[in-house]
Amino acid sequence: MSRSLxxxxxxxxxxxxxxxxxxxxxxxxxxxxxxxxxxxxxxxxSMDIPEGWVGYLAREAEIFVLNKANNEGAxxxxxxxxxxxxxxxxxxxxxxxxSPTVRLKVDAEIEEKDxxxxxxxxxxxxxxxxxxxxxxxxxxxxxxxATLLLASPISSLDDNxxxxxxxxxxxxxxxxxxxxxxxxxxxWNSFLENKYLYSKxxxxxxxxxxxxxxxxDHSFSSKSLPNAWATTPSKKYSGRQKGNWLVxxxxxxxxLILNYNKLDQVTIVLNQDGNxxxxxxxxxxxxxx
Numbered sequence: 001m002s003r004s005l006x007x008x009x010x011x012x013x014x015x016x017x018x019x020x021x022x023x024x025x026x027x028x029x030x031x032x033x034x035x036x037x038x039x040x041x042x043x044x045x046s047m048d049i050p051e052g053w054v055g056y057l058a059r060e061a062e063i064f065v066l067n068k069a070n071n072e073g074a075x076x077x078x079x080x081x082x083x084x085x086x087x088x089x090x091x092x093x094x095x096x097x098x099s100p101t102v103r104l105k106v107d108a109e110i111e112e113k114d115x116x117x118x119x120x121x122x123x124x125x126x127x128x129x130x131x132x133x134x135x136x137x138x139x140x141x142x143x144x145x146a147t148l149l150l151a152s153p154i155s156s157l158d159d160n161x162x163x164x165x166x167x168x169x170x171x172x173x174x175x176x177x178x179x180x181x182x183x184x185x186x187x188w189n190s191f192l193e194n195k196y197l198y199s200k201x202x203x204x205x206x207x208x209x210x211x212x213x214x215x216x217d218h219s220f221s222s223k224s225l226p227n228a229w230a231t232t233p234s235k236k237y238s239g240r241q242k243g244n245w246l247v248x249x250x251x252x253x254x255x256l257i258l259n260y261n262k263l264d265q266v267t268i269v270l271n272q273d274g275n276x277x278x279x280x281x282x283x284x285x286x287x288x289x
Contacts, residue, residue: 044176074152140173
């Protein structure tokens with residue numbers, strides 16, 4: 001990890017009593033690409049990675065870091081906490097010494113427009129010369145603020161600032177999920193990848209075998225009883241079928257969406273009770289492919 005990265009992480013830890021990703025569904029072993037969505041249910045925040053950026057979870061501080069894909073040296077650090085824009089303003093105006101030789105300084109007036117706080121800042125005293133940065137903050141109606149800190153070479157600061165401002169504008173807020181509920185929840189998307197699911201008993205008293213193969217590329221094949229999917233009872237779904245799958249969430253329900261190649265879409269409610277897994281209240285056994 002670079003010296004500048006360590007310094008910025010120290011700043012983030014000093015400003016935050018909580019962080020965005022520690023109780024989350026972000027895979028620490030995955031590099032996230034542009035267009036992918038990051039979800040932080042503990043804080044009720046989700047956001048998309050902008051075009052031309054990649055991201056990863058910095059394990060040292062549980063902070064999600066974005067890097068410019070072209071290796072120009074630009075970095076963005078994302079974090080959140082229970083806060084207000086007024087308190088964030090005070091923190092920025094006070095300034096902070098990151099080390100005996102490195103200081104964070106606000107360069108101009110802090111602006112607030114359309115519910116978004118923004119301010120240019122600079123790092124002075126670094127061995128590589130002056131480093132420019134920009135910070136953005138936006139708060140939800142639930143007392144949680146998301147903050148993005150952009151550190152960039154001076155030559156590309158303006159272009160990167162525009163991209164990150166668009167990113168914070170696109171953040172979706174919802175009511176935070178209590179930590180107790182998160183601890184009991186399951187990451188269905190990761191859990192179902194490369195799994196073979198089967199049940200020995202169909203619904204409606206009809207017995208047999210329901211089978212579903214869910215691949216890592218999100219393609220699937222199925223072999224089910226005509227009435228296996230309780231929400232869509234139809235003989236059309238019997239026999240071998242193929243398509244694509246995805247997991248989404250609506251309200252407090254996790255949903256498995258099966259997009260069949262030649263049939264209507266099927267929506268299945270996912271549930272877990274201890275070691276048992278349910279698809280539309282049908283108990284399924286789960287096996288790695």
